Amino acid sequence: MTHGAATQSDRRNEAIDPSSAVVRFGADAPLALEGGGTLGPWAIAYQTYGTLNADRSNAILLCHALTGDQHVANENPVTGKPGWWETMVGPGKPFDTERFFIICSNVLGSCLGTTGPASINPDTGQAYALDFPVVTIRDMVNAQARLVDHFGIDTLFCVAGGSMGGMQVLEWAATYPQRVFAAMPIATAAKHTAQNIAFHEVGRQAVMADPDWRKGRYLEAGTRPEKGLAVARMAAHITYLSEQALHRKFGRNFQDRSAPTFSFDADFEVESYLRYQGRSFVERFDANSYLFLTRAMDYFDLAKDHGGVLARAFQNAKTRFCVVSFTSDWLFPTRDSRAIVHALNAAGASVSFVEIETDKGHDAFLLDVPELFKTTRGFIDSAARARGLPASGDSAL
Amino acid sequence: MTHGAATQSDRRNEAIDPSSAVVRFGADAPLALEGGGTLGPWAIAYQTYGTLNADRSNAILLCHALTGDQHVANENPVTGKPGWWETMVGPGKPFDTERFFIICSNVLGSCLGTTGPASINPDTGQAYALDFPVVTIRDMVNAQARLVDHFGIDTLFCVAGGSMGGMQVLEWAATYPQRVFAAMPIATAAKHTAQNIAFHEVGRQAVMADPDWRKGRYLEAGTRPEKGLAVARMAAHITYLSEQALHRKFGRNFQDRSAPTFSFDADFEVESYLRYQGRSFVERFDANSYLFLTRAMDYFDLAKDHGGVLARAFQNAKTRFCVVSFTSDWLFPTRDSRAIVHALNAAGASVSFVEIETDKGHDAFLLDVPELFKTTRGFIDSAARARGLPASGDSAL
Numbered sequence: 001m002t003h004g005a006a007t008q009s010d011r012r013n014e015a016i017d018p019s020s021a022v023v024r025f026g027a028d029a030p031l032a033l034e035g036g037g038t039l040g041p042w043a044i045a046y047q048t049y050g051t052l053n054a055d056r057s058n059a060i061l062l063c064h065a066l067t068g069d070q071h072v073a074n075e076n077p078v079t080g081k082p083g084w085w086e087t088m089v090g091p092g093k094p095f096d097t098e099r100f101f102i103i104c105s106n107v108l109g110s111c112l113g114t115t116g117p118a119s120i121n122p123d124t125g126q127a128y129a130l131d132f133p134v135v136t137i138r139d140m141v142n143a144q145a146r147l148v149d150h151f152g153i154d155t156l157f158c159v160a161g162g163s164m165g166g167m168q169v170l171e172w173a174a175t176y177p178q179r180v181f182a183a184m185p186i187a188t189a190a191k192h193t194a195q196n197i198a199f200h201e202v203g204r205q206a207v208m209a210d211p212d213w214r215k216g217r218y219l220e221a222g223t224r225p226e227k228g229l230a231v232a233r234m235a236a237h238i239t240y241l242s243e244q245a246l247h248r249k250f251g252r253n254f255q256d257r258s259a260p261t262f263s264f265d266a267d268f269e270v271e272s273y274l275r276y277q278g279r280s281f282v283e284r285f286d287a288n289s290y291l292f293l294t295r296a297m298d299y300f301d302l303a304k305d306h307g308g309v310l311a312r313a314f315q316n317a318k319t320r321f322c323v324v325s326f327t328s329d330w331l332f333p334t335r336d337s338r339a340i341v342h343a344l345n346a347a348g349a350s351v352s353f354v355e356i357e358t359d360k361g362h363d364a365f366l367l368d369v370p371e372l373f374k375t376t377r378g379f380i381d382s383a384a385r386a387r388g389l390p391a392s393g394d395s396a397l
Numbered sequence: 398m399t400h401g402a403a404t405q406s407d408r409r410n411e412a413i414d415p416s417s418a419v420v421r422f423g424a425d426a427p428l429a430l431e432g433g434g435t436l437g438p439w440a441i442a443y444q445t446y447g448t449l450n451a452d453r454s455n456a457i458l459l460c461h462a463l464t465g466d467q468h469v470a471n472e473n474p475v476t477g478k479p480g481w482w483e484t485m486v487g488p489g490k491p492f493d494t495e496r497f498f499i500i501c502s503n504v505l506g507s508c509l510g511t512t513g514p515a516s517i518n519p520d521t522g523q524a525y526a527l528d529f530p531v532v533t534i535r536d537m538v539n540a541q542a543r544l545v546d547h548f549g550i551d552t553l554f555c556v557a558g559g560s561m562g563g564m565q566v567l568e569w570a571a572t573y574p575q576r577v578f579a580a581m582p583i584a585t586a587a588k589h590t591a592q593n594i595a596f597h598e599v600g601r602q603a604v605m606a607d608p609d610w611r612k613g614r615y616l617e618a619g620t621r622p623e624k625g626l627a628v629a630r631m632a633a634h635i636t637y638l639s640e641q642a643l644h645r646k647f648g649r650n651f652q653d654r655s656a657p658t659f660s661f662d663a664d665f666e667v668e669s670y671l672r673y674q675g676r677s678f679v680e681r682f683d684a685n686s687y688l689f690l691t692r693a694m695d696y697f698d699l700a701k702d703h704g705g706v707l708a709r710a711f712q713n714a715k716t717r718f719c720v721v722s723f724t725s726d727w728l729f730p731t732r733d734s735r736a737i738v739h740a741l742n743a744a745g746a747s748v749s750f751v752e753i754e755t756d757k758g759h760d761a762f763l764l765d766v767p768e769l770f771k772t773t774r775g776f777i778d779s780a781a782r783a784r785g786l787p788a789s790g791d792s793a794l
Binding site: 035036130133134191192193194195197198199201202204205206208209210211227228230231234235238243246247249250251252260262263264266268270271274275278291295298299301304330 | 433632660688
């Protein structure tokens, strides 16, 4: 309990007074929300890597996934672990910090410094909790656009991200086509399916079933819905891995024993692994943020915002697209990416599409997948040349 | 609460004093268990349909799935709904009650009259709860064999069932090859995969996370882990349906509204449906039974019991097999059935294999799937002729 309480206070500090840089917008500069009304004052926390060039043309915005954050390529202040995309971001890496100015901001509704349900509601002096407005992917993107304005950047060289990050990439290309030179949506979809919504609903119900959730008011109560959030994470985690990956990693291996115990102990390695995933998640993430961000993903349906025709979302796009899917991703399967590609083709947009063979499932976009690195490097180099920026081959000359 | 309490007392009555016929075995006739030790006194509750013929050669044992019961073709005493396999069992149906004597018993560890965690532990006078032994699929089958002995039946004409029922069919054929003339394992596997175990573990953790579970002692406490069990059921239910079926039934349709509410209400039909599935399940099923039966499935690994070689499980089988899978079943996919078929072929057994094209997912075995009816009828008729019993064509003569 002591350990949990300490972590809770750490997380509240990160939510309200983050280690990251923050741009704060006063009540005079509110954010208009898709669901109606405005949010203000509000703040957006971010990290940057590399240097913005003189004509501000080398900025890449990376969009994080559901439980990700802005700490894409530095030690995470909450977990002490490396950044979530250090495989992709750094000197000489596909998103090369020696040539590009990389921005990653914490999404609206999250809990690492950008305004969300754990932030203080100025009307009450308490955390917003469920009084926080239900924000959407478009709201997240509009908040990011304000941050990009703050940097005086007119056009982003590239916007890239996987999963919920990919949804933001698609929304950027649809809402701000003139501000996105290149876009890379990875392992994502233009809308959430019934099965995706169903899994998210299980997670939300698991959180809300926990009496320590206290109708969202757990911060004041000094409790945390740890068990409910852990169950939610466990269920979600299964969907991030492929059946093949689970079989390869764990199979039916027993954990530290040679025979079943005929009990409810974690006999199997996969049980022990899942329990660990649940436990470690609750140490770093706010339960209400989990509710709001899953809801934002469920509501995402880009075609619906354009008369039901996805191609219309991209009809004036000059943006170059590279769409990436993974063969064993059953949460956002290749057919979801193909639907995006078909719409881009119908809109006459420039698009390349790569389906990467891997057994790593949805999480492949976060893992060591050489084909993803190669694809990204190739796309970024080609776009850089078209934009008059140095490509990775050039810098070796 | 009043409604819940009434249902709880109904369920306890059904667990201890079921509407079904029951065979009770005294402490002098205990059941030896795979995990060691014995269970006794113990009871097995069952339903029968049709008439046993003079030479006792026309009996079909149907094995139910995880949350099924013995009420295969009559109104369920708990829910008031039709039996779970009325599509398949009845006069003139594939399991024809005019020609066969159909037996279905509640499995060991369940809560409809066969001894399980809700039964009274004679040592304490209270429900067993977690003091009930962790039983296995083989234990369930050994209990059924005692019931079959009770009827004076030497050889069952057929043993059939889907999912966990299919595991029992495989175990019957492996443990009592001389007592099974024909076997029909449907939508099942010879072992549970890591992904299957993972989903079950999420369900168990959801139940155990509910403070009303009270370490299993909820019956004495007068509570029920309704929320935890509902979450477990919701997660499991997603795995019983295919992504296509969820899309066809619900898609992204809103429930009784035309636009999102920007709240955590069940905006989408699929959310409302899942919540209903969770709520209705807790009215009819015992939470501890859910723990024990999921555990039994997780432990099932027929090859492991035969030196790691599945074919050895069937090496002396004279049984005729018909293995059935469904194209959209991702919980027990066709490759699991193919593994069974390969082993049967390697053992030189008689086997036919049918993969049925359907988008209904794992639950297809319970649904109106004409190809399943046709396959079953064909297999049963052919086996009946080989056994010297009337086939369905014959009875029309």
